[in-house]
Amino acid sequence: MNTQGMIGVGYRRKMTNALLDGSDIHPEFVELAPENWIDVGGTWKQRLNRVADKYPILCHGLSLSIGSPDPLDMDFIKKLKAFLDEYQVPLYSEHLSYSKCDNAHLYDLLPIPFRQDAVDHIVERIKIVQDVLERPLVLENVSYYTPVAAEMTEIEFINAIVKESGCQLLLDVNNVYVNSFNHSYDAHEFIDSLPLESVGYMHMAGHRKIRPDLIIDTHGSEIIDPVYDLFDYTVARTNPVPVLLERDFNIPEMAELDRELSRLKAISKSHWHKETVDHGTA
Numbered sequence: 001m002n003t004q005g006m007i008g009v010g011y012r013r014k015m016t017n018a019l020l021d022g023s024d025i026h027p028e029f030v031e032l033a034p035e036n037w038i039d040v041g042g043t044w045k046q047r048l049n050r051v052a053d054k055y056p057i058l059c060h061g062l063s064l065s066i067g068s069p070d071p072l073d074m075d076f077i078k079k080l081k082a083f084l085d086e087y088q089v090p091l092y093s094e095h096l097s098y099s100k101c102d103n104a105h106l107y108d109l110l111p112i113p114f115r116q117d118a119v120d121h122i123v124e125r126i127k128i129v130q131d132v133l134e135r136p137l138v139l140e141n142v143s144y145y146t147p148v149a150a151e152m153t154e155i156e157f158i159n160a161i162v163k164e165s166g167c168q169l170l171l172d173v174n175n176v177y178v179n180s181f182n183h184s185y186d187a188h189e190f191i192d193s194l195p196l197e198s199v200g201y202m203h204m205a206g207h208r209k210i211r212p213d214l215i216i217d218t219h220g221s222e223i224i225d226p227v228y229d230l231f232d233y234t235v236a237r238t239n240p241v242p243v244l245l246e247r248d249f250n251i252p253e254m255a256e257l258d259r260e261l262s263r264l265k266a267i268s269k270s271h272w273h274k275e276t277v278d279h280g281t282a
């Protein structure tokens, strides 16, 4: 299923009727967290099937914990593979971070130390995951608030992971903006230094400035103009990929989300010269 250049939205259960009805919101795909759906049956499984009949599904995981010192959870990865196959999911993404340590789920995306020993560890794990899933793993640059025991820069770390593993990059443009603000670097230079030919997916989201010198990546507000500008700059330098509007909290009326989708679509089309693809979603 070709989702290149499409604009999508994160699927929340409360959106189900609006997505099936298709009058107030018009994404070209939906993204969901497989962990929230793998063991679901009954009515919600039927609803998910109806959504999947109408929209391509992309998956964005929460619990792979690729950077963890703990062993990979192979039982989970095999279940995940079955789910991705069942819904013909062409793209599975995760976070370049970790969320498990000493067998404890920490329910947060913790920053991996930017070090060569971490690169070696993660590259080996990426290859194992890709072999089982029979799909490329697409890893996201995460927001972080302090580097931990760093021996290299964030950009060197990301480049080493992508080059040595052959994985793809989920470029979260808002995360670049947030990190560049919090860590005082130039967001455009950062984008230019990424392995842009390996970008397979993009995220866009809102954030919250809580102090003059600190932004928190909340996914609870609308996207601000400087992040749209950075998206425009980025899209001009990448191949067409799917783009997701992330909104996890303070979810507004569907019409408001749809306006954000339309703005993302207009920017991406201006560079990717792509006619709107009609998948019967309207």
Ligand SMILES: [Fe+2]
Pocket: 140, 172, 203, 204, 246
């Ligand atoms: Fe993201």
